[in-house]
Each structure stands twice: as structure tokens, then as C-alpha cells.
Amino acid sequence: EAGVVQSPRYKIIEKKQPVAFWCNPISGHNTLYWYLQNLGQGPELLIRYENEEAVDDSQLPKDRFSAERLKGVDSTLKIQPAELGDSAVYLCASSRTGASSYNEQFFGPGTRLTVL
């Protein structure tokens, strides 16, 4: 069974440029999460999807960040425009249908973003 796939693995951009990250969850996992992981810190939730619906986006900075999961499978996270402080690792995770607090989340390898 394939794991969570993310691309690109690394991205270097200049500030004020747009950037997008892509995630394909494990087949059959209807719940998808995007996390931000700063250096030396644990992941912090940005947004959670149940199928194509964003059910928890309270931590997403909506002035510059956006996300979509149009067909309820893969997802894209966008930043426009990027700022120096956005440099971090962006993690995608998925879990089984009917998200519960104890459902195991499966993580992708992440996209490391560097903003110059």
C-alpha cells in the first residue's frame, strides 16, 4: 500500500512569490490534514478536510494561505505571496473515514520550503 505522497520535497523561492504544495493521501482515507512544522517544533494543524469539505481551518492564515481538495482525494496548499517567516516544512497526513481523535494519522515526508 502506497503511503502519503507529497511534492515537491524541496522548494526555494523568493519572498512575495507564490508557491503550491501537492498531497495525495492513502487510498480510502477520506480525512486529510495539512500541518506546518517549524524547525525544532512539533507539527501544528493548518487545515483538516473530510472528503472535499474543510471542517477545521481555524489555524489557516487566510490572508495568504489557501487550500483545496476538489474531488475529495488529492489536495493543494498554496501560499501567495510567500514571506520569509513561511520557511518551514509543510506536512500532509491522512486518516480513515469518520475522523476520531484516536484515529492514527499517516504522514507524508513533507515539503521543505525556503523563502529567500
Add this chain to the structure above:
Amino acid sequence: AQSVTQLDSQVPVFEEAPVELRCNYSSSVSVYLFWYVQYPNQGLQLLLKYLSGSTLVESINGFEAEFNKSQTSFHLRKPSVHISDTAEYFCAVTKKTSYDKVIFGPGTSLSVIP
């Protein structure tokens, strides 16, 4: 709101020695507790979890963690570490509800020295 503290940011230990990675949490309600491991250049993987029942939980690779409600702790232990255990370890907590977001600690970097 829940929070997680991992007091040790880095733990160096010699191969075959025992190790304990400390985790304390704060919550006003009952919680589920997790340990995730992140090997270099890989995503996080669930190592073990406490949901209910026995306060001692074990993983398939020799780690164990004990839930201590009175001390609000969930320390991770292994009696004899291997080089392959070198990784970042994250303690995490979430409320016992139908859904609540998982709160991760800052992580502890375990380095096993040959």
C-alpha cells in the same frame, strides 16, 4: 486547551543503554496520548498510543510508555536502544471526543552513539 511539554530537546545515549524520553501534558479533560517517531527525511509514524485500559502500552520494536494520570505524564522508555532508534520523537495529546485536533510537543532528538 491541551498542551504538551517535552523537557529534553536532545538525548544522546550509548547503544544498548536504556533511555527515557519525558512527556508531560496539560488538560482539563480526559485525553488520548500518542508517541510519534520521525526518522531522517521521513514523515511521522505512530509508535504507540494510550486510549484506555492498561496504563502501560508497548510498541512492536521494544518501546513502552506509561500513562500516569496523577503526574500528567506519558514517558517513553526502552531498556536497550539500537543505532536504528536514532530519530525525532514527538509526544502528542488530544481530547477524548468525537474529534479534536492533535497537539504535538516540540520533540526530542534521540541520538544513539555506537
